[in-house]
Amino acid sequence: xxxxxxxxxxxxxxxxxxxxxxxxxxxxxxxxxxxxxxxxxxxxxxxxxxxxxxxxxxxxxxxxxxxxxxxxxxxxxxxxx
Amino acid sequence: xxxxxxxxxxxxxxxxxxxxxxxxxxxxxxxxxxxxxxxxxxxxxxxxxxxxxxxxxxxxxxxxxxxxxxxxxxxxxxxxxxxxxxxxxxxxxxxxxxxxxxxxxxxxxxxxxxxxxxxxxxxxxxxxxxxxxxxxxxxxxxxxxxxxxxxxxxxxxxxxxxxxxxxxxxxxxxxxxxxxxxxxxxxxxxxxxxxxxxxxxxxxxxxxxxxxxxxxxxxxxxxxxxxxxxxxxxxxxxxxxxxxxxxxxxxxxxxxxxxxxxxxxxxxxxxxxxxxxxxxxxxxxxxxxxxxxxxxxxxxxxxxxxxxxxxxxxxxxxxxxxxxxxxxxxxxxxxxxxxxxxxxxxxxxxxxxxxxxxxxxxxxxxxxxxxxxxxxxxxxxxxxxxxxxxxxxxxxxxxxxxxxxxxxxxxxxxxxxxxxxxxxxxxxxxxxxxxxxxxxxxxxxxxxxxxxxxxxxxxxxxxxxxxxxxxxxxxxxxxxxxxxxxxxxxxxxxxxxxxxxxxxxxxxxxxxxxxxxxxxxxxxxxxxxxxxxxxxxxxxxxxxxxxxxxxxxxxxxxxxxxxxxxxxxxxxxxxxxxxxxxxxxxxxxxxxxxxxxxxxxxxxxxxxxxxxxxxxxxxxxxxxxxxxxxxxxxxxxxxxxxxxxxxxxxxxxxxxxxxxxxxxxxxxxxxxxxxxxxxxxxxxxxxxxxxxxxxxxxxxxxxxxxxxxxxxxxxxxxxxxxxxxxxxxxxxxxxxxxxxxxxxxxxxxxxxxxxxxxxxxxxxxxxxxxxxxxxxxxxxxxxxxxxxxxxxxxxxxxxxxxxxxxxxxxxxxxxxxxxxxxxxxxxxxxxxxxxxxxxxxxxxxxxxxxxxxxxxxxxxxxxxxxxxxxxxxxxxxxxxxxxxxxxxxxxx
Numbered sequence: 001x002x003x004x005x006x007x008x009x010x011x012x013x014x015x016x017x018x019x020x021x022x023x024x025x026x027x028x029x030x031x032x033x034x035x036x037x038x039x040x041x042x043x044x045x046x047x048x049x050x051x052x053x054x055x056x057x058x059x060x061x062x063x064x065x066x067x068x069x070x071x072x073x074x075x076x077x078x079x080x081x
Numbered sequence: 082x083x084x085x086x087x088x089x090x091x092x093x094x095x096x097x098x099x100x101x102x103x104x105x106x107x108x109x110x111x112x113x114x115x116x117x118x119x120x121x122x123x124x125x126x127x128x129x130x131x132x133x134x135x136x137x138x139x140x141x142x143x144x145x146x147x148x149x150x151x152x153x154x155x156x157x158x159x160x161x162x163x164x165x166x167x168x169x170x171x172x173x174x175x176x177x178x179x180x181x182x183x184x185x186x187x188x189x190x191x192x193x194x195x196x197x198x199x200x201x202x203x204x205x206x207x208x209x210x211x212x213x214x215x216x217x218x219x220x221x222x223x224x225x226x227x228x229x230x231x232x233x234x235x236x237x238x239x240x241x242x243x244x245x246x247x248x249x250x251x252x253x254x255x256x257x258x259x260x261x262x263x264x265x266x267x268x269x270x271x272x273x274x275x276x277x278x279x280x281x282x283x284x285x286x287x288x289x290x291x292x293x294x295x296x297x298x299x300x301x302x303x304x305x306x307x308x309x310x311x312x313x314x315x316x317x318x319x320x321x322x323x324x325x326x327x328x329x330x331x332x333x334x335x336x337x338x339x340x341x342x343x344x345x346x347x348x349x350x351x352x353x354x355x356x357x358x359x360x361x362x363x364x365x366x367x368x369x370x371x372x373x374x375x376x377x378x379x380x381x382x383x384x385x386x387x388x389x390x391x392x393x394x395x396x397x398x399x400x401x402x403x404x405x406x407x408x409x410x411x412x413x414x415x416x417x418x419x420x421x422x423x424x425x426x427x428x429x430x431x432x433x434x435x436x437x438x439x440x441x442x443x444x445x446x447x448x449x450x451x452x453x454x455x456x457x458x459x460x461x462x463x464x465x466x467x468x469x470x471x472x473x474x475x476x477x478x479x480x481x482x483x484x485x486x487x488x489x490x491x492x493x494x495x496x497x498x499x500x501x502x503x504x505x506x507x508x509x510x511x512x513x514x515x516x517x518x519x520x521x522x523x524x525x526x527x528x529x530x531x532x533x534x535x536x537x538x539x540x541x542x543x544x545x546x547x548x549x550x551x552x553x554x555x556x557x558x559x560x561x562x563x564x565x566x567x568x569x570x571x572x573x574x575x576x577x578x579x580x581x582x583x584x585x586x587x588x589x590x591x592x593x594x595x596x597x598x599x600x601x602x603x604x605x606x607x608x609x610x611x612x613x614x615x616x617x618x619x620x621x622x623x624x625x626x627x628x629x630x631x632x633x634x635x636x637x638x639x640x641x642x643x644x645x646x647x648x649x650x651x652x653x654x655x656x657x658x659x660x661x662x663x664x665x666x667x668x669x670x671x672x673x674x675x676x677x678x679x680x681x682x683x684x685x686x687x688x689x690x691x692x693x694x695x696x697x698x699x700x701x702x703x704x705x706x707x708x709x710x711x712x713x714x715x716x717x718x719x720x721x722x723x724x725x726x727x728x729x730x731x732x733x734x735x736x737x738x739x740x741x742x743x744x745x746x747x748x749x750x751x752x753x754x755x756x757x758x759x760x761x762x763x764x765x766x767x768x769x770x771x772x773x774x775x776x777x778x779x780x781x782x783x784x785x786x787x788x789x790x791x792x793x794x795x796x797x798x799x800x801x802x803x804x805x806x807x808x809x810x811x812x813x814x815x816x817x818x819x820x821x822x823x824x825x826x827x828x829x830x831x832x833x834x835x836x837x838x839x840x841x842x843x844x845x846x847x848x849x850x851x852x853x854x855x856x857x858x859x860x861x862x863x864x865x866x867x868x869x870x871x872x873x874x875x876x877x878x879x880x881x882x883x884x885x886x887x888x889x890x891x892x893x894x895x896x897x898x899x900x901x902x903x904x905x906x907x908x909x910x911x912x913x914x915x916x917x918x919x920x921x922x923x924x925x926x927x928x929x930x931x932x933x934x935x936x937x938x939x940x941x942x943x944x945x946x947x948x949x950x951x952x953x954x955x956x957x958x959x960x961x962x963x964x965x966x967x968x969x970x971x972x973x
Contacts (some may be wrong), residue, residue: 005118010370012169012171013130013169013182013183014123014126014127014171014183014184015127015128015129015182015183015184015185015245016128016130016131016230016237016245016246016247017128017235017237017245018126020171022367022370023341024369025172030236030247031235031236032135054252055252056249056250056251056252056253057252057253057256058250064141064144065141065253065256065257066253067133067137067249067250067252067253068248068249069249070134070137070253071134071167071182071245073167074164074165074166074355074359075165
């Protein structure tokens with residue numbers, strides 16, 4: 001799977017179109033391909049409890065709706081896949 | 082009026098000689114420091130962006146707690162929302178944290194209303210499918226609209242031409258919205274408001290746009306003044322202790338209903354603490370990445386400050402500013418809110434600032450740096466409300482009014498050195514937020530007033546000048562029965578753009594000394610009947626209850642033959658009364674649904690005396706609760722139209738009422754504003770039929786006009802004001818308190834004008850009404866500013882929550898020190914006559930014309946609309962046209 005900047009822990013969102021790299025301080029886009037410094041941000045799609053069901057939608061533990069691009073860094077239940 | 086194709090220079094209303102050939106710039110232009118300049122640059126590049134994070138976690142927790150006590154359930158849901166928000170900190174920030182994980186971030190609150198998403202679900206999905214045809218690059222070339230995401234492109238969906246949403250968040254937004262179907266404040270309120278006798282009339286009022294929008298689920302809070310006393314005095318842990326003591330005192334007693342409120346506040350505060358600490362953690366993380374030593378140190382300081390403030394009271398001026406910002410943002414995260422005014426923060430923060438200055442902890446330069454950063458943070462605030470509200474009423478603004486001046490608790494003047502610096506920051510860092518209002522009192526020092534003039538002259542539209550004594554009289558009249566006395570009336574401030582709001586003095590202890598600080602002590606002061614279109618009501622009166630635009634019936638026949646002016650006046654009053662009656666009842670039900678489903682916790686906790694009473698603001702926990710109003714729009718057009726009919730039909734018998742009706746239906750032989758694409762009267766284009774209506778149109782235009790010190794029409798204004806302000810007291814709010822009159826147009830004079838036919842004063846179909854309530858209709862004030870003041874002071878302004886007057890002055894008129902003195906005397910003259918409010922655009926109208934034609938060149942141009950300052954490029958065309966058409970004074 002290709003990694004995008006918006007999935008990186010060094011991505012600082014400015015708006016829905018663009019952000020800033022926390023390391024390089026350069027302007028980047030959320031959908032830009034990631035660079036060598038990429039490190040995954042905890043997101044639902046990287047969590048073992050997430051189950052994809054349709055495009056952009058799934059569930060958490062099969063019980064609660066969830067979406068793959070949710071930032072889960074503050075979710076107590078997050079577990080890397 | 083000249084029919085086709087007026088030249089740009091001619092299409093401007095002037096009082097006095099026309100300006101010279103070249104466009105005159107505003108006199109003073111200074112720049113912010115490097116830090117604020119960089120932040121503002123980033124702001125200019127940022128688009129309004131929505132996210133689903135908070136509503137997702139809020140709804141998820143809400144669903145888990147089915148059956149829990151509602152207010153505790155709400156506390157749990159808010160806690161979950163706050164603790165899961167992604168922390169973001171931007172380089173160079175001195176004050177951190179925001180509503181959502183974007184610079185101009187906000188989010189929908191489907192527990193208030195999910196109807197919009199349900200209605201447009203198919204449309205949004207379709208756009209998501211199709212938007213791949215466009216690229217993000219192609220979007221960013223569209224400068225017009227400033228920060229508004231006006232169309233979908235790439236992986237971004239535009240919501241109502243304003244907010245951008247990532248495509249990957251759309252499906253979950255729809256799922257979350259569906260969970261609130263039949264459970265939101267909107268849906269529950271609607272279910273029960275239908276029980277009000279005559280409910281169908283309410284629907285007709287909304288359809289005809291006689292009333293602009295509902296109250297209970299749109300912006301249920303705001304137009305009020307926040308109170309920062311508790312966090313400053315006790316810190317968050319201290320407030321939690323107050324709640325725990327409250328629980329211990331009342332658990333199991335007959336008064337125990339209070340424990341649920343206290344418990345909910347504790348839960349919410351725990352969420353806030355996590356939210357603050359998450360930002361501290363982020364600051365530590367950024368510091369670990371940082372190579373620049375200065376920036377690294379700043380990140381560490383931010384982290385240390387947030388860690389401290391997550392439990393404790395502030396130690397310094399900088400701490401106190403950060404604390405204020407945390408709670409300002411926290412309140413904005415609990416409801417869709419416009420007009421959450423920080424109030425007199427220059428006086429609240431002064432004890433900290435003075436102490437830090439004396440100790441050498443801070444200097445003026447650093448203070449200015451912080452105040453400029455504060456301006457940027459306030460400007461970043463966006464409000465995700467229903468689209469008619471965001472666009473049609475707010476023009477994208479959020480109305481966070483910072484007040485300066487006024488009086489202290491002991492009756493002496495309250496202006497201080499920090500407020501001088503607040504004005505200076507308003508000059509160096511000219512941004513829409515926070516807008517400033519100067520509470521004018523004769524006791525204020527000349528130096529302070531002249532600093533206010535210096536700021537007004539830069540053309541930002543702030544400070545607005547507001548009459549302290551008139552406001553206090555209004556407050557004592559309306560809150561005296563709740564115990565307000567003159568000392569407490571002095572603690573008032575402006576909530577929202579221009580809503581007089583009650584305050585209280587609270588004892589802040591610092592180094593063993595007590596400082597009495599002002600802060601708001603009432604909930605939203607502008608809820609109830611939102612914006613009644615006075616010219617449209619007159620139109621419906623003339624056509625015996627019919628809305629001639631749609632052909633629908635709004636009211637039953639009024640039964641008058643309208644054979645005399647007195648009959649016309651009676652019929653108008655009857656219809657107005659009917660409208661206020663049904664709208665008060667339906668809005669009371671909506672607000673009842675709001676307080677049951679979505680009670681305020683953050684704002685309630687802050688407002689005296691909710692923590693003492695153990696009650697939220699929806700249960701009258703505040704010290705003052707008489708806060709519902711009736712808002713009007715289009716006052717000058719109503720009064721001018723009544724004057725025209727009185728003169729032409731009833732006094733001079735020049736035309737019959739039937740002839741006027743026919744002329745109105747024929748739009749006096751002109752194209753409509755929608756057809757011409759301009760909403761200003763001066764730009765309208767005649768048809769070949771014009772000759773048929775020319776004489777009657779001229780009679781309408783020539784009839785006496787408000788704003789010229791003409792007793793004929795001013796008498797009508799006084800009659801209207803005296804009746805309107807009095808009749809509102811007949812109606813009772815949800816809290817069984819009388820309503821009062823509120824007379825601000827915000828941006829409603831645009832859309833409301835757009836759906837109104839021509840009016841008897843000569844105004845044409847679809848054109849924008851006069852702004853505010855004491856502003857003359859553009860081009861009709863022919864006798865200069867002092868004549869306008871005479872007209873406007875023909876009634877007692879303390880009868881109303883406000884009155885609003887906008888003036889446009891050419892920069893050359895107030896140039897230099899002499900110009901400043903002349904300008905101050907002009908304002909003083911109006912205040913001394915009892916005028917409540919006046920605000921200014923100091924601008925050459927030709928520059929506005931240029932900016933309309935080439936918006937990309939004017940990204941930073943600010944103008945004053947009606948109670949707020951906004952970037953020109955973010956205003957809709959209706960309002961742009963109206964601001965251009967306002968009479969430009971070339972001499973005073």
